[in-house]
Amino acid sequence: GPEMARLYVAEPCPTPTGLMADHRVRVRGSEILALTQALVAELAKDGAAAATLAPLAASGAGGANERFVAALANDLLANRGRSVVIAGRRQPAPVHALVAAINIALGNVGKTVSFWAAKTPDPVIGIQALRALVEEIAAGQVETLVITADNPVYGAPSDFKLDRLLERVPNVIYLGSHEDETAVGAKTFIPKAHVLESWGDAQSLDGTVSIVQPLITPLWMAHTEAELLAGFLGEGEKGGHALVKEFWLRRGVAEGRATAAAFETTWETWLGKGVIDKTAGQPENAPALNAAALAGKLTQAIGTLPKQAGLEIAFNVDYKVFDGRFANNAWLQELPHPITKLTWDNAVIVSQATAAELGLTTGDVVEIGVGDRKVSGPVVVQLGHADNAATVFLGYGRAFGSVAKGVGFNAGSIRTSVAPWFEGGASITKTGKRRKLGITQVHWSMEGRDPVQVSPLAEVLDKQSAFNKTLATQRGALPTLHAPVDYSKEQYKWGMSMDLNKCSGCSVCVIACQSENNIPVVGRENVRIGREMHWLRIDLYYHEPKKADAHGGHGEAADHGPANEDALQMLTQPVGCVHCETAPCEYVCPVNATVHSDEGLNEMVYNRCVGTRYCSNNCPYKARRFNFLDYRPVVTPVDKMISNPDVTVRSRGIMEKCTYCVQRIERARIDSRVEGRLIADGEVQTACQQACPTGAIEFGSLNDPNAKVTKLHQDDRRYDLLHELSTRPRTAYLARVRNPNPELG
Numbered sequence: 001g002p003e004m005a006r007l008y009v010a011e012p013c014p015t016p017t018g019l020m021a022d023h024r025v026r027v028r029g030s031e032i033l034a035l036t037q038a039l040v041a042e043l044a045k046d047g048a049a050a051a052t053l054a055p056l057a058a059s060g061a062g063g064a065n066e067r068f069v070a071a072l073a074n075d076l077l078a079n080r081g082r083s084v085v086i087a088g089r090r091q092p093a094p095v096h097a098l099v100a101a102i103n104i105a106l107g108n109v110g111k112t113v114s115f116w117a118a119k120t121p122d123p124v125i126g127i128q129a130l131r132a133l134v135e136e137i138a139a140g141q142v143e144t145l146v147i148t149a150d151n152p153v154y155g156a157p158s159d160f161k162l163d164r165l166l167e168r169v170p171n172v173i174y175l176g177s178h179e180d181e182t183a184v185g186a187k188t189f190i191p192k193a194h195v196l197e198s199w200g201d202a203q204s205l206d207g208t209v210s211i212v213q214p215l216i217t218p219l220w221m222a223h224t225e226a227e228l229l230a231g232f233l234g235e236g237e238k239g240g241h242a243l244v245k246e247f248w249l250r251r252g253v254a255e256g257r258a259t260a261a262a263f264e265t266t267w268e269t270w271l272g273k274g275v276i277d278k279t280a281g282q283p284e285n286a287p288a289l290n291a292a293a294l295a296g297k298l299t300q301a302i303g304t305l306p307k308q309a310g311l312e313i314a315f316n317v318d319y320k321v322f323d324g325r326f327a328n329n330a331w332l333q334e335l336p337h338p339i340t341k342l343t344w345d346n347a348v349i350v351s352q353a354t355a356a357e358l359g360l361t362t363g364d365v366v367e368i369g370v371g372d373r374k375v376s377g378p379v380v381v382q383l384g385h386a387d388n389a390a391t392v393f394l395g396y397g398r399a400f401g402s403v404a405k406g407v408g409f410n411a412g413s414i415r416t417s418v419a420p421w422f423e424g425g426a427s428i429t430k431t432g433k434r435r436k437l438g439i440t441q442v443h444w445s446m447e448g449r450d451p452v453q454v455s456p457l458a459e460v461l462d463k464q465s466a467f468n469k470t471l472a473t474q475r476g477a478l479p480t481l482h483a484p485v486d487y488s489k490e491q492y493k494w495g496m497s498m499d500l501n502k503c504s505g506c507s508v509c510v511i512a513c514q515s516e517n518n519i520p521v522v523g524r525e526n527v528r529i530g531r532e533m534h535w536l537r538i539d540l541y542y543h544e545p546k547k548a549d550a551h552g553g554h555g556e557a558a559d560h561g562p563a564n565e566d567a568l569q570m571l572t573q574p575v576g577c578v579h580c581e582t583a584p585c586e587y588v589c590p591v592n593a594t595v596h597s598d599e600g601l602n603e604m605v606y607n608r609c610v611g612t613r614y615c616s617n618n619c620p621y622k623a624r625r626f627n628f629l630d631y632r633p634v635v636t637p638v639d640k641m642i643s644n645p646d647v648t649v650r651s652r653g654i655m656e657k658c659t660y661c662v663q664r665i666e667r668a669r670i671d672s673r674v675e676g677r678l679i680a681d682g683e684v685q686t687a688c689q690q691a692c693p694t695g696a697i698e699f700g701s702l703n704d705p706n707a708k709v710t711k712l713h714q715d716d717r718r719y720d721l722l723h724e725l726s727t728r729p730r731t732a733y734l735a736r737v738r739n740p741n742p743e744l745g
Helices: 029-043 047-056 066-078 093-105 126-138 162-168 225-231 240-254 263-273 291-304 330-334 352-358 457-461 466-472 508-516 524-528 584-588 614-618 662-674 687-691 708-713
Strands: 008-011 023-026 144-147 171-176 188-191 200-203 209-212 311-317 348-350 364-370 373-381 389-394 422-434 454-456 494-499 537-543 569-575 594-596 602-604 697-701 731-734 736-738
Touching (some): 008 029, 023 066, 029 093, 029 311, 029 422, 047 291, 093 291, 126 162, 171 225, 200 240, 209 240, 240 263, 348 352, 457 736, 494 708, 508 687, 584 614, 687 697
Parallel strands (some): 008 023, 171 188, 348 373, 454 736, 494 731
Antiparallel strands (some): 200 209, 311 422, 348 389, 364 373, 364 422, 494 697, 537 569, 594 602
């Protein structure tokens, strides 16, 4: 609608947030400070904001992004109290201070921005706290060290040299879930209980308290952090449940939330709700801003920042394995990276221009680092990356773990506490070697078929626009060779919708589908030759609005000539089996293994399938998968608990695909029949729908006129993927809408 929000992003390497931006600029991480200063200077030209921001204004807003900054400032000033400016977590304190000042000047505090007091008893946290500990160990002041953090020897900045320092501590006690780099230096290793088998509590940023309950009985003799620390107080034998319950008995009585006599009832209420009522605090008032004093402190703080000359390295935690704590999860290793689509690896990510300057192509192995700190890794040339910069993701190159060991390179080995996120003066040197990467970007290509429909907001709102007229031709029934089945007579007609305006390409749905449907991992080499098994994939397309579309990426981008990365837009699209009513796969199956249900589901009968793969060849959406090998060896009884008991574990040589989570449909059908009613709208959620953090996926019966999915199928933005083939898909897509600023075109 006319009030649609507008998103501006400035970043070095494309991110899922950047994919959603209406306007995105490529800047090196260290240049965000200058861009923020330029924005402050532009906003200070406004009389109302000048009183707050004038002392903080930089000298002139010029530079390569002058138009971007000017347009952004005008939008912010026109939307006082309805806008928000956010600084990335990797940015230094001066950037966060300037962003806070901007939000205060725009009147956003109390409306779109809230300040909350830190809920920590420690005055010093993060790298500064770790540095203080390092100095104490180096001085021989630590006799016993208890470590409950996740593998700090691997994750800490390399200049702390924690692996060597631990040798100086007589007693090192480590609570860990795996044998890892920190466990090697520990004198005592205590197995850590998984969060899903632990009692505990948690507190959100606003103060709301939640009681953490285990989902299963502990599998092994493992312990929680609370149990370990209680051992130092002589309460180690109580167990997690008693520790948590006794604590909240004392605190609940002290705060008047419960009485000792009736605590059991109160406790059960808390457990039932999952949260303790009225524990949220109140946000802080907007801080009084002394702009002149802040300006002096900013000048001093900016002067202490490291200089960023030459090529810059940007470090980032990985979207999949984070800082390495999830690196031993094969699902996450095989999940394509949301931007590069790389699996089972990390890479040195550079722009087209930087790659051309250094003579690099995707797959070249290079040595990257600063000074004598070097590490080797493969290159990925990424459209939309900032020039004269490289991005490396942390969490790989692990020395331990049956899955993680040897996967990728350890970018943390060249990361220091002085420049933990961005460091200049870097060098990239070719080694002459090549690495074959498992990149899925060029798999299952639909290039040239206009799979993603995208349009500016103005054209979407104009019902007579060429876009709306074109979209109208991308939906509705087309002639078929046979009489279509009338599903309106059935109780249910299952269908799905995917809103491309909400999908950020985060890939949570892919993992949810894999978990729900017992989908195996196949390893890097099988991914490399196109044998990945994911039933749901996230396609990424590159789009230049002023030119012909440049779909594809990495190796394919060159087929279209060098892309104009400053005008580039990135579009994501989830694709699984769309459950065609006239499914091309069904006509060619010689054993009737893929058939249609009365309710319109395109089903797979695994016991009939003999693996001819005719159906896969005939599927225009390339949504069917064939398990070439036996990916599931003999497993232990505990390993079997990984699998969903409601879904068949397939044997080798079987074709498989999305089933709309038919097992969930059947479970709801049984429950509703027992209760003598129909399945209610929203009662059945597919795994991908349930996990989607943005609500981009809806599922339900199209025979229910009031169902949300039915209304979305009737939306003006609805279109059918490959509509011209007349497959009549049950999954409908809603076109992507961008809201560009007219000042920027």
